[in-house]
Amino acid sequence: MKKLYEETIKTESIYKGKIIDLELQEVVLPNGSHSKREIVNHPGAVAVICITGENKMVMVRQYRKALKKSIIEIPAGKLDAGEKPEDCAKRELEEETGIIAGILKECDSFYTSPGFANELVYVYEAENLRQGEVHTDEDEFVERMDVTLTEAKKLIRSGEIHDAKTIYAIQYWELKQYNKA
Structure with missing residues (x-):
């Protein structure tokens, strides 16, 4: 099996923004051919699963310009430069919902669009x-x-919840409920 690696031989900065940077990279493929890759650099983000004492998940409805519509999501936000993910999670949860968490437990992490x-x-x-x-x-x-778990599932079916982090959070919550039973 060939080594699955691409060597970057040239990088050109295309755009530096508030949230993302865009680079064009020239790479050497495992077979020796050359190709170009458009890479979005992002500082990372956090998302918070927050279940109230009434067994409801705390979410926010927010207009997303890229989608040209409002969707319902779990509280989330971008890491600031040098910020620890746990600190960002505390900050974002309070900023968006007013909730202060005494404890934050890291569940997992994932890449949003690794291509x-x-x-x-x-x-x-x-x-x-x-x-x-x-x-x-x-x-x-x-x-x-x-929202209740039943309401959250209906919101997925209706398309009002339509992002990976929130669907992940709902599945996490459902599995946690199932494991308690």
Whole structure:
């Protein structure tokens, strides 16, 4: 079996933005041929699974310009430079929902689109919850929603929940419920 590796021989910065950077890379393929790769560099993100004492998942409805529609998601956000994922999870949960987590447990992490982006999302579960105050970023508008597992599944079927991190969170919650039974 050939070694599955691509050597980068040239990198050109195409765009540097607030959330992502875009590079064009020339690579040597395992068979010696050359190709180009468009790479989106992302600082990483967090997502928070937050289940209330009423056994409801805390979510937010937010307009997503790239999709041209609002979708319902678990609280999440981008890592700031040098920020630890757990600190980001605490910050994002409180900013978007007003909830302060006494404990955050790391569940998992995953790449969102490894074919062209290096974004890694860290998923946390929030526990020992108390209510604080919502204080979203000035360009961020969200509506908090607390939903049951049954409601969450209906929202997936209707397309109102349509992102991987939230569907992952709902499956995680369902398996946790199943394992308690």
